[in-house]
Each structure stands twice: as C-alpha cells, then as structure tokens.
Amino acid sequence: MSTDFSAQQAELRRLAAARNAVVLAHNYQRAEVQEAADFVGDSLELARIAAATEADVILFCGVHFMAETAKILSPQKTVLMPDRRAGCPMADMITADDVRALRAEHPGAVVVAYVNTTAAVKAEVDVCCTSANAAQIVARYPEEQEIVFVPDQHLGDWVAHQTGRRMTLWPGYCPVHVIIRPEDIVARRAEHPGAKVMAHPECPRAVADLADVVTSTSGMLRYPQSDDTATYVVATEVGLLTGLRKRHPSRTFVAASEYAVCANMKLGTLEGAIAALHDGLNEVTVPDDVRERALRAVTRMVE
Ligand code: 13P
Ligand code: SF4
Numbered sequence: 001m002s003t004d005f006s007a008q009q010a011e012l013r014r015l016a017a018a019r020n021a022v023v024l025a026h027n028y029q030r031a032e033v034q035e036a037a038d039f040v041g042d043s044l045e046l047a048r049i050a051a052a053t054e055a056d057v058i059l060f061c062g063v064h065f066m067a068e069t070a071k072i073l074s075p076q077k078t079v080l081m082p083d084r085r086a087g088c089p090m091a092d093m094i095t096a097d098d099v100r101a102l103r104a105e106h107p108g109a110v111v112v113a114y115v116n117t118t119a120a121v122k123a124e125v126d127v128c129c130t131s132a133n134a135a136q137i138v139a140r141y142p143e144e145q146e147i148v149f150v151p152d153q154h155l156g157d158w159v160a161h162q163t164g165r166r167m168t169l170w171p172g173y174c175p176v177h178v179i180i181r182p183e184d185i186v187a188r189r190a191e192h193p194g195a196k197v198m199a200h201p202e203c204p205r206a207v208a209d210l211a212d213v214v215t216s217t218s219g220m221l222r223y224p225q226s227d228d229t230a231t232y233v234v235a236t237e238v239g240l241l242t243g244l245r246k247r248h249p250s251r252t253f254v255a256a257s258e259y260a261v262c263a264n265m266k267l268g269t270l271e272g273a274i275a276a277l278h279d280g281l282n283e284v285t286v287p288d289d290v291r292e293r294a295l296r297a298v299t300r301m302v303e
Helices: 007-018 031-036 043-052 064-073 096-105 134-138 153-163 182-191 215-225 241-245 269-277 288-301
Strands: 020-024 040-043 057-061 078-079 110-115 127-129 149-152 165-168 196-199 231-235 253-254
Touching: 007 031, 007 269, 020 031, 020 043, 020 096, 031 241, 031 269, 040 043, 043 057, 043 064, 043 288, 057 064, 057 182, 064 078, 064 149, 064 288, 078 165, 078 182, 096 149, 110 134, 127 134, 127 241, 134 153, 149 153, 153 165, 182 196, 182 231, 231 241, 241 253
Parallel strands: 020 040, 020 057, 057 078, 110 127, 110 149, 149 165, 196 231, 231 253
Antiparallel strands: none
C-alpha cells in the first residue's frame, strides 16, 4: 500500500505561501517532494528559476551545490534545504587549491567547471556549465584554446568527444553513475528488444557510446515527446523513472541498473522540507568574497 503524503504536501504548500517561499526540486528527488514543489527540473533550469524568482525564500530540495548556486545567483534571498547533509560526493573531489594548482600547471588555459562543485571552486574557475549546456559552452572557445575541465572526467570526456576539443580532465566522477556498466546496457537491450537507451553524460563513456541519446535529466524527460519508441532503458539515477512514468504513462521505462541510487538526493523528505520552512533550518550561506568571485562563472552558465 502506498503512503498518503497529501496532508504533509498541503502543510508544505501552506508554509510556502505564508513565508513567500518558492519550492524547487531536482528531478532525482523523492516523488512526494517533486509533487509538492513549485518547479521540478535539472540543474540548469533550477538555477535559472532561482536567479529570476521574486520569492523571499528558496527551499531547495536537491543537493548542497545546487542550493549554493541558488544563493550565489540570489544573495538577497534566504536559501534553505530540507537536510543539510545532502552533499554531492563528486563536488567534494576537487578543492579551490586543486584549481589553483591546475592553473599554475596550465597557464593560459580556460578552466570550465561542472556546476557540481563547491562555491569555493566556482570562485576559481572561468565558467560553469551543467550537463545541459556543457558542449555549447566549450564550443564557444576557439579551437586552439587550451581547456581544463573539472571535476567530472566522464562528462568531460563526453564533451571532448562532442566538440572535438582536446581537454585536460580532472579525475572526478559520480559514484552513482559509474555503477552503470556497459554490460547492463547490453543485458537490458537483450531483455527489451527494440528499446531505446537514454543515458546521462555522467555515465562512463563506454555506457554513453552504447546509448541512443545522451542528455541531462530534463533532456531525458522531454525526449519521448518527440519520439515514439515504446520502451526506454534509462541509464541514470533511478529517481528519474518516477518523472518519466508520470509524464509518459503509455511508455515503459526500465532502469539500466537498479543500484544507481543517489542516497544524498533521497535525504530530502517532506518532514525535512516542512521543518526547514517552519523554523528556517539548514540555511545555505556563501561568504561574500567567494560569492562575488563565483558569480561571474555561474552567470556565464545561466546566460
Ligand atoms: P542534471 O543537471 O542533468 O539534472 O544533473 C545533475 C546531477 O547531479 C546528475 O547526477
Ligand atoms: Fe552528485 Fe551523482 Fe548524486 Fe548527482 S547523482 S548529486 S552527481 S552523487
């Protein structure tokens, strides 16, 4: 029997109205949190909404770097999270000191950072990107420009392949997406003949190479709109299947691997969201000097 979340969802909506808060939820959030949010999206969509909102409070149901990005873009707003422990292990795989050392090793290089980084790292780089616009951002630079891409080696490898650029890659990775193996794709295709495979670019290249589409979480949510395949194998965090099934009820969606679960994304619960709004808990702050330096790279990302 499924749990009835309607009373908690109504309480969250009541508090959001009382506090003039906007509730943003990433596509990997629990279904009941997504249902109660004002907006659900990928990193880029949510950053753009955070930059433009007129609400006084942003309740960010996602992981810490996403809430920090919202604060960088909207410093006058109060940014809260349902659970302050929701981090992103990939974002912790590179520090601001690491970026300074890379700059010393590669003078003249442009440093492009995936948005999955801390504010302190964003303050040291030239431009940020998300999975939705990484190739576009890299392609803006002249071909001879040296590019260093941090921290996701797999997204970086995919972007290098897409754009034909040679890039220096930092050896970071998403522990959730590297669980998905090429053998999983081969097995799911054998089980579901005729299925199309959609993959997130955080997957290792050997997985991306076997996919029909490689795109951001929202890119995958939209893809079936302009495609009439009956069954899709989905190579990303399993939470995306909830949104896919809801948006496209006549199609079948199969996880490439049931083990691809981001425990950090699941820390955001309705209880946590209600408590955060009720008591102003888990406020996300960024020191002014870091924020001012990070804003340039983040603004280039959302523009
Ligand atoms: P998207 O920007 O595609 O939503 O991805 C964010 C993320 O953390 C994927 O693991
Ligand atoms: Fe970070 Fe991976 Fe979780 Fe995305 S899925 S938030 S990259 S750990």
